Amino acid sequence: MKTDKLIVLATLLLAALYWFATEQIREPLIGDPIGPKAIPRLLTIGLLIAAGLLWLETLAGRKTRAPGTPADNPSPARQPFFILAMVGSTLGYFFLFSWLGYALATALYLYALMAIFNPGKTRANVLTAAGFSLGSYLAFTRLFGAQIPAGLLPF
Amino acid sequence: METFNHIINGFGVALMPINLWYTFVGVLIGTIVGILPGIGPSASIALLIPITYGMDPASGLIMMAGVYYGTKYGGSTTAILIRTPGEAASVMTSIDGYEMARNGRAGAALAISAIGSFIAGTLGVVALTLFAVPLSSTALKFGPAEYFTLMLFALTAVASLSGKSPAKGLLSTILGLMIATIGIDLQSGQQRFTAGVAEFQDGIGFIVVVVGMFALAEVFRGLEKIHSGTSDPAMRITGKLWITREEWRRSKGPIWRGSIMGFLIGILPGAGGTIASLLSYSTEKRLSKNPEEFGKGAIEGVAGPEAANNSDTAGAMVPLLTLGVPGGGATAVMMGAFIMHGIQPGPLLFQNRPDLVWGLIDSMYIGNVMLLILNLPLIGLFVRLLYIPSGILYPLIIAISVLGTFAINGSMVELYLVLFFGVLGYIFDKVEIPIPPLVLSLVLAGIMEQSFRQALTLSDGNPVVFVSSGISATLVFMAAVSLALPFLIPRLKQVTPEQD
Numbered sequence: 001m002k003t004d005k006l007i008v009l010a011t012l013l014l015a016a017l018y019w020f021a022t023e024q025i026r027e028p029l030i031g032d033p034i035g036p037k038a039i040p041r042l043l044t045i046g047l048l049i050a051a052g053l054l055w056l057e058t059l060a061g062r063k064t065r066a067p068g069t070p071a072d073n074p075s076p077a078r079q080p081f082f083i084l085a086m087v088g089s090t091l092g093y094f095f096l097f098s099w100l101g102y103a104l105a106t107a108l109y110l111y112a113l114m115a116i117f118n119p120g121k122t123r124a125n126v127l128t129a130a131g132f133s134l135g136s137y138l139a140f141t142r143l144f145g146a147q148i149p150a151g152l153l154p155f
Numbered sequence: 156m157e158t159f160n161h162i163i164n165g166f167g168v169a170l171m172p173i174n175l176w177y178t179f180v181g182v183l184i185g186t187i188v189g190i191l192p193g194i195g196p197s198a199s200i201a202l203l204i205p206i207t208y209g210m211d212p213a214s215g216l217i218m219m220a221g222v223y224y225g226t227k228y229g230g231s232t233t234a235i236l237i238r239t240p241g242e243a244a245s246v247m248t249s250i251d252g253y254e255m256a257r258n259g260r261a262g263a264a265l266a267i268s269a270i271g272s273f274i275a276g277t278l279g280v281v282a283l284t285l286f287a288v289p290l291s292s293t294a295l296k297f298g299p300a301e302y303f304t305l306m307l308f309a310l311t312a313v314a315s316l317s318g319k320s321p322a323k324g325l326l327s328t329i330l331g332l333m334i335a336t337i338g339i340d341l342q343s344g345q346q347r348f349t350a351g352v353a354e355f356q357d358g359i360g361f362i363v364v365v366v367g368m369f370a371l372a373e374v375f376r377g378l379e380k381i382h383s384g385t386s387d388p389a390m391r392i393t394g395k396l397w398i399t400r401e402e403w404r405r406s407k408g409p410i411w412r413g414s415i416m417g418f419l420i421g422i423l424p425g426a427g428g429t430i431a432s433l434l435s436y437s438t439e440k441r442l443s444k445n446p447e448e449f450g451k452g453a454i455e456g457v458a459g460p461e462a463a464n465n466s467d468t469a470g471a472m473v474p475l476l477t478l479g480v481p482g483g484g485a486t487a488v489m490m491g492a493f494i495m496h497g498i499q500p501g502p503l504l505f506q507n508r509p510d511l512v513w514g515l516i517d518s519m520y521i522g523n524v525m526l527l528i529l530n531l532p533l534i535g536l537f538v539r540l541l542y543i544p545s546g547i548l549y550p551l552i553i554a555i556s557v558l559g560t561f562a563i564n565g566s567m568v569e570l571y572l573v574l575f576f577g578v579l580g581y582i583f584d585k586v587e588i589p590i591p592p593l594v595l596s597l598v599l600a601g602i603m604e605q606s607f608r609q610a611l612t613l614s615d616g617n618p619v620v621f622v623s624s625g626i627s628a629t630l631v632f633m634a635a636v637s638l639a640l641p642f643l644i645p646r647l648k649q650v651t652p653e654q655d
Contacts (some may be wrong), residue, residue: 003586011326014277018333021348028343031434036340036347043336053322053642081381083581087574089564090553102558109549110165121321128194136558145208146562155556 010146011051019044088111101151107133158288161505169521173457174217174514177210181218182522185225188333188527189245190233190540194552196226196485198369202552204362205559212496213511217518219492223485224276224468226262227428228526230556231461232538235261244428247436251449251456258452261445263398267406267454268461269530270398273407273412275462275522279469282418283476284516287505290477290578294502299609300406300620304630309424309480309635310596317431317589320470321641324592331593334359335600342608354568361491362560363569364597367576368583368590371554374549375581381545398454406458413462420463421470424482428467432460469519476501476512478655480599482592485533487598 022040089112096105110129118125137153139145168174188199230245235252241606248268255264297305314324337348338358349355380622398406413435420431439451439459449456471486479501481487493500504512529537560573583590612621622628 007323007586007588025347026345028345033489036343038343039332039604039607040336040347043329043333046325046332050322050326050329052322053325056379056642057320057322072276074404080633082382083375083578086375087578088572093557094567094574097557097561098567098572102561106554110554113550113553114547115376117378117549118544119629121544122591125547128551132551132554136554137404140558141564146563147565148558 004054005063008051008055008058011047011054015044015047015051015107058072098149101153102148103133103137103149103153106136161509161513162517164510165515168213168510168514169217169518173211174214174518175521177214177218178221178518178522179525181221182220182225182228182525183530185222185227186526186537187228187540189220189229190537191229191543191548195369195489196223197365197591198373198590199226200488200492201365201369202484202555202559203220204488204495205562207492208563212498213514216489216492216498216511216515219489220472220519221479222520223489224465224522225526227276227465227468228269228530229537231272231465232265232530232534233541235264235268235457236538237543240288244432244467245451245461246390246429247432247460248457250436251451252533254450255454255457256390256453260452261347262403263454264457265403265534266531267458269527270574271406271410271413271458271462271532272465272530273523273527274410275417275466276336276469276526277520278414279418279466280516280519280523282466283469283472283519286422286473287477287512287516287557288465290473291502291505293556294478296504297626298624299360299606299613300515300627301624301630303603303606303610304621304627304632304634305478306480306606308630308634309474309482310592310599312424312602313483313595314592315637315641316427316549317592319587321587323586325393325638327588327590327592328596329531331596332600332603334364334509334593335597335604344606352568354566356538359572360563360569361495361597362563363572364576365491365594366556366560368594369488369581370552371577372580372584372590374552374556375577376584377545377549381549402454407456409435409455409459410462412438413459414466417463417466418470418553418611421482421603422473422482427471427483428464431463431467435459435463438488472516472519475518476504477502479504484594487591487595490598499602616643 019039023046025037027035027037060076072144089109093105093109096108099105100108107129110133111125114125114129115122137148141148143151169178184199184203185196188194188196203222207218210218226307227244231248231252234245234249235256238249238253252264252268255261276461299530310328311325314328315321317324317327335358337355339345339356340347340350346356411429416435416438417428417431420434421427436449436456436459439453439455440446443449443453443455445453471482474492475481475486479499481488481490490500498504498508498511554579556573557570560569561567563569580590583593610620611618614623622631
């Protein structure tokens with residue numbers, strides 16, 4: 001229930017920001033009777049309605065729940081450090097992506113993740129990380145003609 | 156007669172060696188994806204879109220459709236062997252399927268699941284073949300107002316039926332529509348919400364959102380599961396991979412009923428395979444002479460739901476192909492794939508590209524035969540996939556997501572966006588906001604806004620245009636009802652508690 005209240009607050013905040021940004025859109029002088037602001041304005045109203053309905057659901061949930069019973073919503077922050085670590089490592093991967101190139105950066109990133117989530121299988125992890133990175137790089141550049149950063153690789 | 160000729164020509168397209176190959180690749184990937192817990196059809200189709208870019212559109216779409224209905228076959232394998240559905244629609248199969256496996260009848264459960272899926276899948280495609288032309292002819296009479304109200308109904312139905320909370324479904328729908336407003340407004344040429352970022356002028360790419368919210372978010376959840384140490388051991392296949400005469404006798408009825416139910420539910424927006432299989436399960440339990448066997452390994456509890464969730468895929472293709480309106484997450488991604496290949500699904504597709512649309516439909520007959528072969532004699536081979544460590548599999552999916560997204564435009568900004576939407580999808584899951592309404596509204600937003608503005612321009616800004624014809628008035632009424640019902644039903648139950 002606490003989570004739902006936070007969603008209501010976040011929705012109201014988003015509606016305010018979206019409304020503000022909508023008003024910054026320039027209206028064309030001629031040609032379009034409805035204008036580019038019409039749909040965003042309707043969506044702001046839609047956001048407010050969704051926030052209102054969610055608030056009503058929260059109230060209804062509180063009424064029907066017996067005193068002392070916990071809310072059935074899962075805690076959104078059960079493992080906050082896990083997702084932060086994933087985001088941090090993936091951002092690091094993106095940074096290496098343009099510097100080292102796709103194949104090397106991906107091999108390093110994959111090995112790091114596999115070492116954590118598939119521990120004790122060093123040989124399999126190294127072979128999979130290196131094999132997949134090089135194989136997918138060659139497949140996309142040679143077969144599909146995609147432009148993928150080579151980075152430090154000579155090919 | 157003309158339609159019959161198109162169907163025959165469609166087989167000509169579907170039976171071309173290259174298309175047979177892509178049908179096979181599609182159903183093979185679908186089976187694999189269905190077996191692997193976590194990655195569903197939406198994520199898989201999204202990941203395949205970049206790879207199909209250079210292909211002939213018919214081949215690419217045939218392959219992606221193969222993935223879509225192929226996942227339904229594979230999804231039952233994990234449901235039966237590890238009580239973890241490979242995709243949501245197999246939840247009901249896991250109840251009695253897993254119990255059958257525990258009773259030493261895993262082979263029979265897998266066999267009836269494959270046979271039921273084949274019969275239902277094929278019947279579903281037959282119904283799709285019959286329904287497609289009459290529906291698309293009706294849809295040709297739709298003007299902008301009718302189209303707008305049709306999409307409004309599709310969005311409200313999906314918002315109401317996805318997840319536990321209709322308010323959160325509505326919120327997800329509106330967020331999808333908001334994301335779609337980013338970029339240059341095509342009618343006025345004005346920039347909207349681009350924040351000065353050049354990459355945002357063309358809007359937020361559909362692939363970026365779908366890969367992030369389906370694939371990356373699922374990987375985050377999967378890795379978190381490994382991190383917290385909650386994995387399930389897989390059971391070995393025991394018993395003959397065939398059914399007895401008695402088991403077939405008990406399964407026939409549920410398969411037929413499930414096929415019809417699944418197809419009809421598949422046509423409705425928002426309902427989908429999960430509801431179809433749930434309804435089939437409860438129907439079979441009610442009709443059974445031994446309802447107490449359900450939950451303890453009743454074969455009817457596997458045959459019916461599996462048939463329902465397979466014919467649902469053919470049903471879901473009806474509104475997508477004939478009206479250009481997808482009814483759920485996976486068909487929304489399919490529609491995105493159509494659009495990215497420069498094809499607009501809808502009634503005109505049957506007139507302008509009969510080769511493509513009938514080639515696609517006819518490939519589904521062939522794909523179902525291929526799936527039966529893959530899922531009966533070869534199932535022992537696929538089950539080995541369950542023993543691939545998730546700690547290897549999930550990181551590979553991240554790399555595929557990154558590579559697939561980058562290969563389209565070579566944009567680093569899009570990679571950061573994929574990560575953003577991956578985290579957003581992860582948070583949505585934690586706070587129980589359903590993702591399919593967001594994806595569906597993102598796909599429909601462009602054409603919806605266009606229809607809205609066209610209708611108002613034609614009526615000199617008079618909003619009565621949205622209720623002026625019988626079709627649009629009915630659709631507006633249905634949209635209002637679908638939105639209101641989830642809020643009204645609990646209140647009605649409170650008022651009449653004695654009837655519960």
